[in-house]
Amino acid sequence: MAIVRWWDPLRDLSSIQEKMNQLFEDTFSRTRGRDEALGKGMWTPAVDIFETEEAVVVKAEIPGVERDQIAVGIKDGILTLHGERKFEKEVKEENYHRIERAYGTFHRSFSLPSSVEQDKISAKFKEGVLEVTLPKKERAKPKQIKVDVK
Secondary structure, X not given: OOOOOXXXXXXXXXXXXXXXXXXXXXXXXXXXXXXXXXXXOEOOOOEEEEEOOOEEEEEEEOOOOOHHHEEEEEEOOEEEEEEEEOXXXXXXHHHOOOOOOOOEEEEEEEEOOOOEOHHHOEEEEEOOEEEEEEEEOOOOOOOOOOXXXX
């Protein structure tokens, strides 16, 4: 009597799912390799952008970055945030078990709406959050023109 291997389609699907998960994890991992995590890569800080009656506000989370490592610029209607988070060398690299925080430079750019007063933009940095305030131009108010009757 011949031995016939019983086929389990669910086991094959589970194996395919594990391989796909690993593929996506490798592709979209925040730290793509030990060297990049140690300061050679780029990362992207999370940003919230919202609007009030007076201004458009951009808030960027950049913990672990010193104030002097952040640059905010405006050119040709583009707001640019640039900086660098450096790897702390307090612990020897070989003593780390896992490195998940991203290190290196970051660069974010945003198109400014025409309603922003570019000369009055301000920025403040507190507790790892950069807040850039983009004041709106004063809206054109309707003007009454007096008509003289002669």
